[in-house]
Amino acid sequence: MNGTTTMNALIDDIVTNLGDIAGLDTLWPRGAVHRGGPHYRLRGTVGPVSIGMDECRVFGTLIQKTRPARCFIIGNAFGLSSVFISKMMEQCGGEAVVTLDNQSEGDGERNAAIAQSLTERLDCRLLSNRKGESPRDIASVAGEDPYDLILIDGLHRHPQVTHDFIGVREIATDDAVFCWHDYWMLGIPQSVAEAQRCGFHCVKINCSCEIVLGTRSETVYDRIEALYENTEPPRKRLRPTAFLKACHAMATGTLNTWRARTRHAR
Numbered sequence: 001m002n003g004t005t006t007m008n009a010l011i012d013d014i015v016t017n018l019g020d021i022a023g024l025d026t027l028w029p030r031g032a033v034h035r036g037g038p039h040y041r042l043r044g045t046v047g048p049v050s051i052g053m054d055e056c057r058v059f060g061t062l063i064q065k066t067r068p069a070r071c072f073i074i075g076n077a078f079g080l081s082s083v084f085i086s087k088m089m090e091q092c093g094g095e096a097v098v099t100l101d102n103q104s105e106g107d108g109e110r111n112a113a114i115a116q117s118l119t120e121r122l123d124c125r126l127l128s129n130r131k132g133e134s135p136r137d138i139a140s141v142a143g144e145d146p147y148d149l150i151l152i153d154g155l156h157r158h159p160q161v162t163h164d165f166i167g168v169r170e171i172a173t174d175d176a177v178f179c180w181h182d183y184w185m186l187g188i189p190q191s192v193a194e195a196q197r198c199g200f201h202c203v204k205i206n207c208s209c210e211i212v213l214g215t216r217s218e219t220v221y222d223r224i225e226a227l228y229e230n231t232e233p234p235r236k237r238l239r240p241t242a243f244l245k246a247c248h249a250m251a252t253g254t255l256n257t258w259r260a261r262t263r264h265a266r
């Protein structure tokens, strides 16, 4: 099996098992901000929403090509991204994946139970799911050994995402790859800008919800930047409010109403 076939088979397995455990609803079948998707949420719930399946493949490619040993994830929800990452790392010589979630979104306790059930069903031997608050509990949950892959996907607000970044810097190796999911949302651009001020080299991948990858190592940056086609530097949006309103309209199925209203306003 080639890399993409392996990843697609794993995605199918995860989606089937989550469907069995709890039931899933599909969201953004063709992608949110860019072409991609679909995303999932638990049946009948508003959120949390998983990363897109195209975004799983972004992480899969990163793991296959850079073979990280230890991954730390802020924001686990019902376990879709962490199970995908831990099974990919298992195939690529990884050692550990640790998640931190404060169970604040939706029915957090139920989400955590579903995440744990999925972890056990797929026999994720690298994965350890922990309850706690970022950034307060990062150090205690992380333990002694540093991490070379970090995913920030917790609360999407400013300055929380910047605090998350400052917190995980303390547990990262010098050449770790940091991943920010949802660059289009509030708080993430500010966190990425802080990383750039601290000397991180960052690239934005235009997948469904926009992932930014960043690292302090120029060598690692050159390697990861070359892995993807649809990329650009992370830039401040010129009209962030209008952009967010358009995205909200897209998410709630009211894009045509929004378009008509903005045409009148012009």
Ligand SMILES: C[S@@+](CC[C@H](N)C(=O)[O-])C[C@H]1O[C@@H](n2cnc3c(N)ncnc32)[C@H](O)[C@@H]1O
Binding pocket: 048, 049, 050, 051, 074, 075, 076, 077, 078, 079, 080, 081, 082, 100, 101, 102, 103, 104, 105, 108, 111, 132, 133, 134, 135, 153, 154, 155
């Ligand atoms: C967007 S969801 C994560 C989705 C997940 N990465 C996936 O794709 O499967 C965000 C999660 O972050 C958690 N969260 C929010 N604020 C947090 C905080 N301060 N510390 C830890 N977790 C937090 C929420 O409980 C929620 O489960």
